[in-house]
Amino acid sequence: MVSLAILTLYAIRQYALALNRLRPGRRRYSASQENAIELSGYYMPRLTVIVPMHNEERVAADILRALTECDYDPDRLQVIAANDRSSDRTAAIIDRFAARHPFILPFHRTSGKPGKPGVLNDATPLITGEILLLFDADYIPGRNLLKLLAAPFADPAVGAVMGRVVPQNTGESLLSSLLCLERAAGYQVVQESRAMMGFSAQFGGTVGGVRMEALEAAGGWNIDTLTEDTDLTCRLILKGWKVAYVNRAECYEEVPASWSVRSVQLSRWVVGHTDCFHRFALPILRDRRLPLAERIDLFFLLSGYLTAPLLLLSWIASFLLFFIEPGPLAPGLGAGAAFIGCQMFGNQATFIEMGLAAHMDRARRQAMLIPLSLLSFFASTTSICAALLRYYRSRWFGGPADAWARTQRSRPVAP
Amino acid sequence: MTSPAQQPSRPRVYPLHRAVVRASPSRWRLIWASLAALGLCTVVWIWLPEVVAIHTRILHASLAWTRFPQAPLALINIYGILPDQPMPAWPPAQVSRGAYIVVALCVAGLLVAYRRTSLVRPFIGLVSALVAAGILGQMTGLRRIDGAQFGQMWLRAQVVVWVLLPLVTGFLFMIPVRRAASGFLWMLGVQAAMVVWSALRLAFCLMLSHFTGSLLLAAAWFVFGLLADLLLVLVGYSLVLASSAEKIREGSVPDETPQFGVPGDPGGVAGNSHTLRDPPVRTGA
Numbered sequence: 001m002v003s004l005a006i007l008t009l010y011a012i013r014q015y016a017l018a019l020n021r022l023r024p025g026r027r028r029y030s031a032s033q034e035n036a037i038e039l040s041g042y043y044m045p046r047l048t049v050i051v052p053m054h055n056e057e058r059v060a061a062d063i064l065r066a067l068t069e070c071d072y073d074p075d076r077l078q079v080i081a082a083n084d085r086s087s088d089r090t091a092a093i094i095d096r097f098a099a100r101h102p103f104i105l106p107f108h109r110t111s112g113k114p115g116k117p118g119v120l121n122d123a124t125p126l127i128t129g130e131i132l133l134l135f136d137a138d139y140i141p142g143r144n145l146l147k148l149l150a151a152p153f154a155d156p157a158v159g160a161v162m163g164r165v166v167p168q169n170t171g172e173s174l175l176s177s178l179l180c181l182e183r184a185a186g187y188q189v190v191q192e193s194r195a196m197m198g199f200s201a202q203f204g205g206t207v208g209g210v211r212m213e214a215l216e217a218a219g220g221w222n223i224d225t226l227t228e229d230t231d232l233t234c235r236l237i238l239k240g241w242k243v244a245y246v247n248r249a250e251c252y253e254e255v256p257a258s259w260s261v262r263s264v265q266l267s268r269w270v271v272g273h274t275d276c277f278h279r280f281a282l283p284i285l286r287d288r289r290l291p292l293a294e295r296i297d298l299f300f301l302l303s304g305y306l307t308a309p310l311l312l313l314s315w316i317a318s319f320l321l322f323f324i325e326p327g328p329l330a331p332g333l334g335a336g337a338a339f340i341g342c343q344m345f346g347n348q349a350t351f352i353e354m355g356l357a358a359h360m361d362r363a364r365r366q367a368m369l370i371p372l373s374l375l376s377f378f379a380s381t382t383s384i385c386a387a388l389l390r391y392y393r394s395r396w397f398g399g400p401a402d403a404w405a406r407t408q409r410s411r412p413v414a415p
Numbered sequence: 416m417t418s419p420a421q422q423p424s425r426p427r428v429y430p431l432h433r434a435v436v437r438a439s440p441s442r443w444r445l446i447w448a449s450l451a452a453l454g455l456c457t458v459v460w461i462w463l464p465e466v467v468a469i470h471t472r473i474l475h476a477s478l479a480w481t482r483f484p485q486a487p488l489a490l491i492n493i494y495g496i497l498p499d500q501p502m503p504a505w506p507p508a509q510v511s512r513g514a515y516i517v518v519a520l521c522v523a524g525l526l527v528a529y530r531r532t533s534l535v536r537p538f539i540g541l542v543s544a545l546v547a548a549g550i551l552g553q554m555t556g557l558r559r560i561d562g563a564q565f566g567q568m569w570l571r572a573q574v575v576v577w578v579l580l581p582l583v584t585g586f587l588f589m590i591p592v593r594r595a596a597s598g599f600l601w602m603l604g605v606q607a608a609m610v611v612w613s614a615l616r617l618a619f620c621l622m623l624s625h626f627t628g629s630l631l632l633a634a635a636w637f638v639f640g641l642l643a644d645l646l647l648v649l650v651g652y653s654l655v656l657a658s659s660a661e662k663i664r665e666g667s668v669p670d671e672t673p674q675f676g677v678p679g680d681p682g683g684v685a686g687n688s689h690t691l692r693d694p695p696v697r698t699g700a
Binding site for chain 1: 432433434435436439440533534535536537538540541545548552568587590591632633636637642645646649650652653654656657659660661
């Protein structure tokens with residue numbers, strides 16, 4: 001019953017976000033999307049773009065080429081191509097681009113803690129821009145994306161900005177198509193709805209940026225976490241900075257095409273995110289500078305992955321109901337099973353968000369895939385439970401914790 | 416010369432980028448959706464005895480159509496407020512060795528699928544665990560469910576779903592579509608399909624119970640129970656969305672959802688060259 005109650009609260013939050021996205025009217029917060037689009041190209045601070053890469057020969061050339069084609073003033077742009085101990089052709093690709101484009105600075109890292117947070121930390125002294133933008137190596141920014149991402153920083157209260165992630169390999173496999181649907185729901189509906197409510201967005205560590213002043217105020221990058229983005233989001237919010245979201249700042253990425261790759265990615269997110277929950281949930285709930293609704297929303301955001309074991313408990317409860325010998329409880333058993341069933345298949349609000357996103361994106365094929373998202377729902381729930389089990393075993397009983405793991409790319413190797 | 420009324424609207428000429436469209440339903444649409452949801456809920460509640468009777472008729476007709484062995488009928492009680500329903504009541508089966516072999520082959524098939532398909536692996540794992548629980552229950556005599564007991568549990572769960580379903584479908588189906596009437600027709604269609612779909616699934620589960628006792632009933636309850644209900648709703652929802660998206664793309668239905676645009680920035684909206692209709696650009700080698 002407790003798990004059902006918590007799941008219901010979580011479902012109410014998801015419904016509220018979905019319904020709010022349907023609500024007419026503009027955003028409350030000044031760093032709105034309309035402002036970002038109108039300011040785009042008029043507010044052009046000095047930018048540094050960091051692209052961390054570890055054995056990224058499949059994708060390195062694509063992102064570097066896309067960055068050289070961006071229409072941002074090259075005199076106000078610095079690109080740090082950070083090679084983190086690569087053993088493939090990544091370093092050569094970086095050097096080739098750096099030789100042709102003076103604003104690309106190669107940074108070859110040969111030691112230090114592996115992983116993106118460590119790379120960012122070591123590259124920080126090289127940064128010359130006021131604003132730091134980040135892209136993972138598999139992303140392909142559009143020509144004006146840098147202008148769109150820089151625009152919200154015209155508001156001095158904005159400490160970080162986040163753009164929309166759109167998969168470019170939709171159709172490569174069933175999984176990548178389903179992930180495209182999930183991404184659309186997460187950005188087109190959830191992130192945008194939260195921004196419409198005036199809440200800070202979740203900085204995702206890619207297709208986004210942070211003001212250097214804010215980064216320093218928040219204490220820099222945390223190299224001991226698996227999700228340095230969520231960690232930084234929480235610290236920025238606690239320091240009083242806003243995180244803006246620009247739905248129009250779309251950037252194409254490569255989503256995992258196989259479940260083994262997706263499972264590794266998901267496990268990293270689960271562990272890092274849940275760790276942030278333990279460190280920041282209470283301080284955020286106690287921070288009275290934030291509106292109560294935003295505090296509650298952030299609490300649910302950070303505890304999101306913990307709903308998976310609750311779902312698992314609900315399944316077990318449902319099976320127990322099936323095996324219980326009917327007695328005086330009999331009339332209640334069917335109703336109980338029905339109510340549990342309403343919640344136990346991943347609270348339907350998530351499916352509504354997917355549908356709403358497909359509707360707004362006018363994506364017919366994606367809409368047709370909604371029933372199949374049940375498959376990825378089951379797969380995700382079990383993967384999340386396994387990752388949480390490892391995390392809490394390590395946290396409570398010691399033992400090896402999950403290490404940072406790079407997401408494998410499926411793009412063909414460039415010649 | 417075309418009159419102003421015949422001229423295409425701005426969103427049709429320059430489709431707004433997906434990032435700046437709004438999907439705000441009008442107040443009237445929300446009112447209609449609420450009225451439809453509450454109205455259909457009330458109608459189902461009032462006519463629930465008839466709905467349950469229709470369900471029972473379809474169940475018996477489908478069992479008869481498959482020339483399934485006749486079974487003594489037992490009257491089962493559903494919450495007391497509804498008339499008792501006749502349900503085939505085979506006694507808990509003495510499961511033959513052949514049934515165990517069939518179930519073992521099913522589990523082996525599941526395990527092969529488990530090794531080959533990663534995305535459905537967790538689902539198969541859950542089903543296998545339930546089959547194992549069913550075998551344990553049957554062998555230990557912990558709980559042997561007969562057809563009538565299963566039918567009773569099934570109907571008690573389904574009745575709740577049927578009554579509450581319009582509250583969900585009212586908003587799912589009436590908001591995305593252009594005309595409220597077509598959304599309401601979708602609601603009615605899914606509501607009717609839900610009853611027929613439930614009767615067919617129950618008939619299948621009862622046949623399973625006749626041949627394999629309780630061995631597969633737990634798994635059947637999980638796979639063909641509320642999960643299958645959700646699947647039907649999602650299929651209906653996805654068809655509604657796909658159809659509305661298709662019509663808007665083809666231009667047969669004017670898209671009224673965009674609420675604002677950016678002055679001087681038709682379609683492409685300030686920069687990034689990908690518009691709504693462009694496929695994602697893939698630049699790899």
